[in-house]
Amino acid sequence: MHVRTILASAAAALATAVLACVAASAIAAPDRPDPVADAKAFQNFFAKKFPKVKYEDFVNGPYSMNEDLHRQWEEKEQFPPYEFALEAGKEMFATPFKNGKTYADCFPNKGIGIRQNYPTFDEKEGKVITLELALNRCREANGEAPYSYVKDEMAALTAYMAFTSRGNKMDIKIPNDPRALAAYENGKRYFYTRRGQLNFSCATCHVQSPGERIRAEILAPALGIMNAMPIYRSEWSSMGTTSRRFMTCNSQTRAVPLEPQSDEYRDVEYFLSYVANGLPISGPGARP
Amino acid sequence: MSMIRTRGIALVQSGNWFPGKTVLKSNIRNLVLATVLLMAGAWPALAASEADYKAAFAAAEAAQKQADGLRNKWTTTEAQLAAAKKAAGAGDFDAATTAAREAEALAKASIFQATSEKERWKDMEIR
Numbered sequence: 505m506h507v508r509t510i511l512a513s514a515a516a517a518l519a520t521a522v523l524a525c526v527a528a529s530a531i532a533a534p535d536r537p538d539p540v541a542d543a544k545a546f547q548n549f550f551a552k553k554f555p556k557v558k559y560e561d562f563v564n565g566p567y568s569m570n571e572d573l574h575r576q577w578e579e580k581e582q583f584p585p586y587e588f589a590l591e592a593g594k595e596m597f598a599t600p601f602k603n604g605k606t607y608a609d610c611f612p613n614k615g616i617g618i619r620q621n622y623p624t625f626d627e628k629e630g631k632v633i634t635l636e637l638a639l640n641r642c643r644e645a646n647g648e649a650p651y652s653y654v655k656d657e658m659a660a661l662t663a664y665m666a667f668t669s670r671g672n673k674m675d676i677k678i679p680n681d682p683r684a685l686a687a688y689e690n691g692k693r694y695f696y697t698r699r700g701q702l703n704f705s706c707a708t709c710h711v712q713s714p715g716e717r718i719r720a721e722i723l724a725p726a727l728g729i730m731n732a733m734p735i736y737r738s739e740w741s742s743m744g745t746t747s748r749r750f751m752t753c754n755s756q757t758r759a760v761p762l763e764p765q766s767d768e769y770r771d772v773e774y775f776l777s778y779v780a781n782g783l784p785i786s787g788p789g790a791r792p
Numbered sequence: 793m794s795m796i797r798t799r800g801i802a803l804v805q806s807g808n809w810f811p812g813k814t815v816l817k818s819n820i821r822n823l824v825l826a827t828v829l830l831m832a833g834a835w836p837a838l839a840a841s842e843a844d845y846k847a848a849f850a851a852a853e854a855a856q857k858q859a860d861g862l863r864n865k866w867t868t869t870e871a872q873l874a875a876a877k878k879a880a881g882a883g884d885f886d887a888a889t890t891a892a893r894e895a896e897a898l899a900k901a902s903i904f905q906a907t908s909e910k911e912r913w914k915d916m917e918i919r
Contacts, residue, residue, distance in 0.1 A: 549918045696913040701866045707916050760865035778856065
């Protein structure tokens with residue numbers, strides 16, 4: 505009888521513990537980062553919000569939002585404003601450094617057709633490496649001064665590298681490394697966090713209001729927004745890198761931009777690129 | 793609550809209104825109080841000194857430093873800090889102090905934003 509009581513008590517305690525664990529995991533589940541589920545939800549959200557937009561067209565930003573704009577984009581592509589940057593980038597890419605090496609020596613597949621793999625997570629360093637950062641590291645490793653992250657040379661180089669990758673599907677990997685997951689999560693947090701005196705997050709414009717006007721601009725959907733980088737913006741009358749785009753977005757909300765290639769910018773690029781996995785690279789792009 | 797109009801000044805009294813000596817006294821007291829307040833408001837403000845400016849600027853800078861630590865500085869705070877410095881440089885400590893106080897208020901708002909967004913960003917997340 506006594507043994508029975510003990511066994512019954514032990515079974516009850518075990519059952520309670522199991523139930524507690526199940527309940528705890530159920531409560532904790534929504535906060536556990538799940539990039540695969542995030543990407544699926546992100547893509548479904550835009551597909552549902554814009555059922556008339558051909559899925560691959562999201563990479564064309566505001567030009568995907570209605571037929572008129574799409575026609576404008578088609579006409580623009582006949583004499584694209586980024587063409588000069590593209591030619592300059594091609595020449596720069598092939599020109600050897602003082603030590604005789606070239607950019608091709610720094611990248612897999614000699615730097616051709618690899619845009620879809622950036623940003624990448626460097627497990628040695630434990631950080632996200634963007635294409636812009638990799639290009640400057642290549643320069644520095646070969647005894648050259650780094651380029652400005654927001655000016656023409658960097659835009660020209662990334663324009664050429666994107667062009668050689670056009671049509672390739674975005675393919676960002678998150679390795680099985682808690683630091684990679686943390687970087688992804690940090691990027692996601694940055695994307696949804698409101699900042700600046702106008703109290704805007706990236707999502708305020710690019711999730712809640714794509715296709716709408718904000719003053720003269722038509723807002724692009726967040727889905728595939730990285731696939732078109734770098735871009736020629738008519739508003740800037742010049743090319744702009746991803747760094748430039750993030751910084752001007754911050755300024756427009758009256759937030760002081762962070763330094764180019766800060767962890768936050770690298771991580772948000774990682775997040776936005778990951779959730780666009782499967783969409784084709786369309787860069788360099790042109791925007792109003 | 794009832795409202796009494798005395799020479800164009802609206803005074804609000806609590807409780808029921810009963811005509812009589814108490815009400816009259818109360819009306820006079822309110823009228824005096826309102827006049828004093830109006831006079832105080834109309835009196836020209838004392839000019840700010842350099843010390844006022846320095847104290848206001850230090851407070852604004854401290855708040856902005858905290859906002860920087862939260863990675864959430866606002867351009868408008870920077871602009872007010874610059875305006876304060878410029879006005880102080882020109883010897884206009886009134887304008888400098890006003891701008892510095894505005895900068896402090898903006899910096900504090902940016903701190904509040906960064907703090908409240910620590911968890912609130914999740915509300916916007918696509919799930």
